[in-house]
Amino acid sequence: MNQIQLSSEIKLSQNTLPLWVQLLPIGPEISTADGREFTLSEPELVIQNSMRENVEMSVDYEHSIRDENQHIKPAAGWVKALELRDDGIWGKVEWTKPATQLIENKEYRYLSPLLSLSSDTAGNKVITKIVNVGLTNTPALEMAAFCSTKTEKLKVDPSTFAHEIASLMSLDTSNPNEILAALRQKNEASELASCSLDVEEVIGKYVFPRSCEPEFLSMRKVLGKQCFESIVSKLSLNGFGFVHLNSHQTKSLPKLQHTNNLGLSNGELEACKLVGVEPELYKKIKEQK
Structure with missing residues (x-):
């Protein structure tokens, strides 16, 4: 060798x-x-x-x-x-x-x-x-350059760039502000669709009533996928999914306080109660989103 x-x-x-x-x-x-x-x-x-x-x-x-x-x-x-x-x-x-x-x-x-x-x-x-x-400083191997003496810079005409993005998004405008607004709207729609799919999944998985859907959708948007799935799992273990199906199962659950000065829905307050999350903390997280 x-x-x-x-x-x-x-x-x-x-x-x-x-x-x-x-x-x-x-x-x-x-x-x-x-x-x-x-x-x-x-x-x-x-x-x-x-x-x-x-x-x-x-x-x-x-x-x-x-x-x-x-x-x-x-x-x-x-x-x-x-x-x-x-x-x-x-x-x-x-x-x-x-x-x-x-x-x-x-x-x-x-x-x-x-x-x-x-x-x-x-x-x-x-x-x-x-x-x-x-x-x-004695090269022998022919290979892609590693210390080039030339620096190539990508030059893009802003108007052409905006036009290309508008074309890819099927927009009739090349105005940067309008393109940005369309991108944000598309991103929000995509995020809403993803949240709705996650809510649909947990409702079917844990047999939650459809009346929970608005509150669950709000929770999914605020908390994110991982935290949302963790909370609904705890809700299911506490019998939350069956409370609306059989009133006899509510006897062992703590009563929900009717005083609500936080602007949260009853579903959100009940969810906080069952999983041990302070409503004030939930509201703070929600407002940060």
Whole structure:
């Protein structure tokens, strides 16, 4: 087994270092600028071999980890994780401050993964492991740019942008205020439909009477899906769903106070009573929505 160095250019995004960087293309055949060829046949196994338990892979300068005469070998960063994507193996890097400054100043523009290789039965050089990563200025691997000297900015004409949105929403106007109002209305309608479906579900699940629907819909809007489902479950356990079906079952339930200075409906007050929620707290949550 031997080792080889490849390189890829560092791509800055608005002069800011990326959190994730591409270390190897997907393969299986990988060629370098000088004509060398390698095989990446099992990328998942390469990731597994590269990341040892509780030991992070280092990013150094010019592969100084291999220089036996250099006593001080500072890290430029640390690879926290490796991830297989559609276009290759990517690494999540935590950069040091000195390395960040050097790359942003474009004093270093390339990454070079140090790879372990083995030979298969056909004599192909197979990549088995990423040993570490080095900052370098001698590119070898042809891959998507990692530190581009050009910054492409998306330019959009606001009027064209508004017209496209209006067209997608089937609106007859391109006025931004009218489009925004339509978007809000659509969002409210979608939210109401979602709330209504949740209310319909719990009424059928817990055999609640239809008379509860307005109060339940209000509770769903105010409390959100998870909290609403938790409350109606508690209501069911307390017999609330059957109170309206059989008056004899109300004898063991506490009587609802008729004094209501909070502006809540009787259904909301009864729900608060059964689940142990103070009406004042419920009203406060409701007003914040």
